[in-house]
Amino acid sequence: MQKNYIRFLIHFLHDNMKKYALLLLAISFFACGLAQDPDVVSGETLKPGELQNYLDNPVIRAKYNNDPYDNERAVKLDGKMPCVSGEILNPGQACVEKLQSRTVMVKEFFPARVNSAPEFRGAFQYTGYSLSDIVKDYVVSKYNKSEFGLNTDVFVVVENDRGDKAVFSWGELFYTQDNHDIILATHVRPVFPSASDDKWPLPEKIRLIASNDYITVRNIDRPSKIIIRSFPESFPGSKGLRPLFSPTIEIKGQGAKTTIINAAETGRDIIISHDLVFFGMHKGLKGPCNYTGVPLSGVLKQKFKFSNTDLARGMIAIGAKDAYRVVFTLSEILNRTDMAEVLLLDEPDNEDGRFIVHPGADFFADRHLKGAKLAYILLVE
Template sequence: MNSKKNLLTIIIVLTTFLVNAQELTNDFYDNAPTIDLTMPSIEITGEISNPGKVDFSKLPLRSVIAKEALLIDGKEKFIGAYRYDGYSLYDILNNSILQKKNAIEFEPIIDLYVEIENAKGEKVVVSWGEIYYPVHRHEIIIATKVARIIPSKTKELWTLPTENKLVVCSDLVSERNISTITKITIKSYAKSFTVNKGMSPMFSKSINLFLKNKLVDSIVAYPNGFNVDKYPTIFYGRGKGIHSTSTFNGIQLKEILNTYNNNTKEQIQNGLIVFLAKDGYRCLYTFSEIFNRNDQAEVLLIDKMKVKDGGAFSVFPAADFFSDRAVKAVEAIYIE
């Protein structure tokens, strides 16, 4: 009888040990309970030929990690670190058939963005480039599950959300992470520009800066007094493939354009910045892509004053896999 009890005790001890061993893995992000958030009901609309509701049953679940902060009285305040599981905008929009309003004038998709709305009527914008061009894909999600990432010493328990929410992992300040998403609208940049495809040589000796369509300044020479970043790069286009394996030396655009950064919630959520080339080629970024990154993959302004075709200034997005958003011979910057 005692031998049976001893055997049972050994089995219980071994089972407990195995369970604990399974919990103590090398993954820092699964050590707290995962909590379900509300499931969203989302309509996709806008410049597409197949609008409708999102069928989440056909989408894979993605997992991301995020350190979140909000603007409180104009200053960043940390609110918690979390692992989120959910559905990426990459997957959600993957089968949307684009029908650009300005397709006749400008066919490329790099002037597209999405407006994301929640049940409260709050809206934020995410560029098409943020979704489909980064080296690190699937890092903008609609989260439906959450787990705290708890510090091992302090054991701080950050407040958990209860509703589904948008999570943009590359944002330093998380004001775009709004909850209870109901609608995604696909849009192209509304302003029209003349296109002169094939212009050669193409050279723009200066950049005009427009704030809300009002000319406010010009860049006529490469700025002095700024640190120069050096990014070794395999420069690869979606259409033409490899361009070069070289180093891009440039100044962070957020430093050059800092005068127009008011560090407000509205700018972070809805700000747009468009770069226009001499030939009418253009590319749209969100304000957050330029001013609100946490990954140090900055957007640079490159000096190409000595380049006869494609000079004098170009834009280099370090976070992108493809070179398509690296606008050359920049003639104007529109800050919305």
């Protein structure tokens, strides 16, 4: 009886050209009457007489089409773009008017508090401008350019007026396969599940979003500064020095803690193999390659204990005998959702080994480091 009534109501509204709000309400009642809330409209859930209403009404179409991310309306976030400074020749306020907008999807999972588990605070679709697009036209002039002229040791600090900070490597912005997954969001829409009543509040201000982070430690409200810097520690050596072989890696941690990585430290519990086309930013194609090693994350966790602050502000720079060095943020290594691990290879018979660092997520090979010898872990204050 209820189904017949609802069917009559829908046809009555259609015949009288009633739109939008009343039609949406009627279809909601219809779905409840059938004891289901379909994720998408299909031949099983849509009656022939309702097809035109679905096609004509953008509100209904957004709710019941195949895209689960556009069910809710987007909300604009208030605020202005931050100022860009640091080791650059052309500082100034970030200009985004001519930049392409980017969209990322995020499940925000905040760190555990004392005596509690990590807290899920919602799923969102954020739209804004990628950090790589924002900083790409600033001319880098490194303080250490006389020692090392490449940008593989450059990093970016984003902070707000409350003192919240997040650090990103130059590689995260320009060398990876997905270099637009870190954005300054100007719009947001929630992604609510279709078969539950779960809801969560929306942010109100422009927000820095690191969408590939597992634990939400680098999302910052109202960022006001973007600072481009080079890694401050020096690496001894000279360009062209061969062979690069080093039997160990010395890692200098925060404070006075120093540890040594040797063959026994790499372990064999987790082995990962990457097949890829090796392609450098400057020298181009070197051909297909296979790299098999252990996750660098596991090696570091054996030696150090990392806090949430370390994941937000920490980085590691790794260098070889020829003074070549690369920088990774600790979140890149320890806090990923894409499982594209940074690998540590142990090749004791390779004259450019023993230890090789391979970034699984990178498009360019410029952070593929042979003969790793010395590393520094640094926390941005």
